Amino acid sequence: MLRFAGIFLTVLFVLFGIEMLNPVQKAVVQPFTFFLAEVSSAIIAPFDDTAISFGKIIQNKVNGFAVSIESGCNGVEAIIMLAAAVIAFPATLKQKVAAVILGSLAIQVLNIARIISLYYLGQWSFAAFEWAHLYIWPVLIMVDVLIVFLVWLNYLNRQSPQTNEAAA
Numbered sequence: 001m002l003r004f005a006g007i008f009l010t011v012l013f014v015l016f017g018i019e020m021l022n023p024v025q026k027a028v029v030q031p032f033t034f035f036l037a038e039v040s041s042a043i044i045a046p047f048d049d050t051a052i053s054f055g056k057i058i059q060n061k062v063n064g065f066a067v068s069i070e071s072g073c074n075g076v077e078a079i080i081m082l083a084a085a086v087i088a089f090p091a092t093l094k095q096k097v098a099a100v101i102l103g104s105l106a107i108q109v110l111n112i113a114r115i116i117s118l119y120y121l122g123q124w125s126f127a128a129f130e131w132a133h134l135y136i137w138p139v140l141i142m143v144d145v146l147i148v149f150l151v152w153l154n155y156l157n158r159q160s161p162q163t164n165e166a167a168a
Helices: 002-020 022-044 076-088 093-124 126-159 161-167
Strands: 051-054 057-060 066-068
Touching: 002 022, 002 076, 022 051, 022 057, 022 093, 057 093, 066 093, 076 093, 076 126, 093 126
Parallel strands: none
Antiparallel strands: 051 057, 057 066
């Protein structure tokens, strides 16, 4: 457990440090955030032709309400948490890469739902928007990370039943 915690914290700090670097922000994080806005707007478009996206912003053309996807709201930090946990846990490289890729997709699917829900909540009630943005969604995203990690651990456990028998 101490080994896991040490590796997890080290990888977490290293990845957060890398993410904070200006070249990484400009080359990876900002384009990814713009992509999230485009995807969210594309999902909204068939149901609501008033939504437009530009850069990291999704705006209603009619009432002017907009959401801006900022750092901490693009799911990158959640992916870093998952990656640190996966890297810290003993498994094959193939298993770790699959967990990070599939887990990142799961996190981003929920994050896009978050962005779209906040876009509509803000138009309905700014108080509900703030509450959901500050309290509900951050917890749900981190619970998603935990669930993805636990599902992966369960998968690993099923892949090596002989290890369980030897440990018993």
